[in-house]
Each structure stands twice: as structure tokens, then as C-alpha cells.
Amino acid sequence: MKLSELAKKTDLKSLNKFTDKDFEGVYISDMVSDIITIAKPNSLLITLQTHKSLIATGNLVDLAAIVYAKGKMPASDVIQLADKAGIALFVSELDAWALASKLFALGVR
Amino acid sequence: MSTCNHKWEMADIRNGYLVMEGCPRCGGRSASFSADVIVPMDERQEGEHFWVYLGSSQAAKFNLKCVECGKLVDLDDVMGLMMSTCDDPQCDVVKIAAREGKGAWVYVALCADSTHASGKCVSAEGIKALNEYFNQNIKVPGKKIVVVPCETCCSVDRCKGIVIADVGLTEIY
Numbered sequence: 045m046k047l048s049e050l051a052k053k054t055d056l057k058s059l060n061k062f063t064d065k066d067f068e069g070v071y072i073s074d075m076v077s078d079i080i081t082i083a084k085p086n087s088l089l090i091t092l093q094t095h096k097s098l099i100a101t102g103n104l105v106d107l108a109a110i111v112y113a114k115g116k117m118p119a120s121d122v123i124q125l126a127d128k129a130g131i132a133l134f135v136s137e138l139d140a141w142a143l144a145s146k147l148f149a150l151g152v153r
Numbered sequence: 154m155s156t157c158n159h160k161w162e163m164a165d166i167r168n169g170y171l172v173m174e175g176c177p178r179c180g181g182r183s184a185s186f187s188a189d190v191i192v193p194m195d196e197r198q199e200g201e202h203f204w205v206y207l208g209s210s211q212a213a214k215f216n217l218k219c220v221e222c223g224k225l226v227d228l229d230d231v232m233g234l235m236m237s238t239c240d241d242p243q244c245d246v247v248k249i250a251a252r253e254g255k256g257a258w259v260y261v262a263l264c265a266d267s268t269h270a271s272g273k274c275v276s277a278e279g280i281k282a283l284n285e286y287f288n289q290n291i292k293v294p295g296k297k298i299v300v301v302p303c304e305t306c307c308s309v310d311r312c313k314g315i316v317i318a319d320v321g322l323t324e325i326y
Contacts (some may be wrong), residue, residue: 075319077213080234081166085290097219100236102314104289104298129258132292 045152047132048111050088054146056111060123062132067108070152074141076101083107088152090140096120096125103129113140115128157222159287164218164225171232173213173317174204181268182207184232187213196223200253214225217282230275233263234300236313244307249299262302263316267309272306277300284321 048064069087073079076097083089085106091098094116102110105112109132112118114146117135118126136143169188175181183204187193194206194278212233217226237246237259252261262275262283287298306312 075209076317077168077319080317081213081215090266095321096315097317101317103236103288104234104260106293106296108292117256122290130296138176 053060056134059133060127102131156248159219160221161217163215165216167214172209174205175207176202184265228279230264235261235316236316241311245305257297259299275302
């Protein structure tokens with residue numbers, strides 16, 4: 045599924061310009077030590093953490109996109125770093141569980 | 154000499170704490186990994202150093218293993234990774250970033266002792282494997298991860314960067 049299609053079907057708000065592409069898989073975590081050891085390249089990360097270290101980690105793992113759950117908003121310098129790293133940022137008003145349920149219903153694995 | 158075109162995966166993943174200590178006598182900083190449930194915070198004497206607890210963060214340690222030939226690279230000497238945002242033109246990390254060009258991201262592999270008094274840093278074999286691991290699955294055209302040992306920095310304690318660490322997650326308790 046493409047990022048734009050995901051955003052449309054799950055009511056995600058985009059926080060930066062992004063290259064529309066197919067992503068592969070989802071991981072949910074608020075811990076960078078988890079993300080670096082488990083998240084896969086070109087996948088989607090759902091998190092509550094808006095810290096810059098998430099972008100540093102996401103760039104290292106080569107995440108396709110990060111979705112902040114529960115309406116969490118990162119600071120502008122975090123968005124700028126994600127822009128530079130080519131990581132798409134989205135916000136969802138849903139909590140991680142509700143968003144994950146929606147993704148599962150859409151066939152995302 | 155191995156002719157294997159290594160395909161790395163993480164192995165021996167351990168969860169625990171990265172513990173930071175400082176020596177008020179020499180100004181040095183020391184890092185260690187603890188798999189204990191409770192973070193060790195005791196002050197301790199070690200030769201000329203008197204190590205005092207500075208802080209800790211939840212962390213994971215791992216090694217790298219080649220799925221093709223079974224070669225295992227021990228990364229026990231890596232205490233963390235830092236995305237470099239250094240802009241000191243005298244710093245070798247900045248020079249490397251400039252040399253690698255657009256699309257390159259330099260990450261500094263942090264060893265246990267910022268003073269490098271022992272002459273040791275992260276092993277060359279570990280740095281090579283980390284570079285191969287983080288670059289082997291990149292999907293973005295033109296993107297490159299460059300991992301360098303922290304002895305490359307002009308000063309690890311002053312160098313600007315974003316340390317990949319779960320700082321503060323347990324401090325609300």
C-alpha cells in the first residue's frame with residue numbers, strides 16, 4: 045500500500061512533503077532500542093515519542109514513515125530533520141491500538 | 154581470507170541499561186552496559202579513576218552474524234550510536250561527511266571510554282560490519298550510512314549529535 049493511500053484510508057494528517065511509495069510492514073514502539081533492533085527497512089513506525097532521536101533511529105533503520113499516535117505533535121526541528129532524512133511524518137488522532145486495528149483491517153501486515 | 158559477500162543480521166540481542174559514569178579527577182566519561190534489572194549506581198575506584206554515576210538509559214546490545222557464512226562480529230565495545238550534527242570544520246567527522254557527499258549520514262559508534270586513554274576504541278572489524286549491515290537494505294536511492302569510531306571525533310564530549318538512547322523513559326517513576 046502506498047503512503048498516500050494509507051493516509052487517506054486512516055485519516056492521517058501529513059506533517060511534511062513526502063515521496064509517495066509502497067511501505068512494507070508496521071512496527072509499534074516508543075523505544076529507540078526496540079526500533080533499532082526490530083523495525084524493518086521501508087516500514088511504518090507508530091509511536092508516541094516525538095523526540096529527535098526517533099528520527100536519527102528511523103534514518104538508520106531506513107523507515108518509510110512515522111505516524112505519531114494520539115495527536116502527538118513533534119517540534120519544528122524534528123520535522124526539519126525528517127524532511128532532510130526523507131522520512132514521511134503523519135499524525136493520527138487514534139491511539140496506537142485503534143490505528144493498528146485499522147491497518148490490520150486494511151490488510152497491512 | 155573470507156570471500157563471503159556477508160549478509161548481516163543482528164544476533165545475541167540483550168536488553169538492559171547503558172550506564173554513564175564520570176571521573177571528577179580526570180574529567181573522563183565511562184559507559185558500560187548492564188543487564189541487571191536495577192541500574193548499578195555505586196561509586197567505585199578503578200586505578201586512578203573514581204567513577205561516579207551520571208545517568209542511565211534503557212538500551213539494547215547486539216552482535217552481527219552473517220547468515221551466509223556464520224561469521225560472528227562481537228560488538229561488545231559499542232556502547233551506542235550518535236547521528237553526527239557536528240559543524241566544526243576541524244573535526245574529522247565533518248570532513249568525512251563532506252567527502253561522502255549528499256545523501257550520506259554519519260553515525261559515530263561510541264566506545265566505553267571517551268578519553269581513549271587505553272588507546273582502544275570500537276574495533277575496525279565492528280565498524281566495517283556495522284557499515285555493511287546498515288547499508289545492505291537501504292531502499293532510498295543515493296542514501297548512505299557511514300559509521301565511524303568515536304576516536305574520529307575532535308572531542309566526543311563536545312561533538313554535536315543526536316545520541317540514539319531511551320533517555321528519560323523510566324524517570325517518571
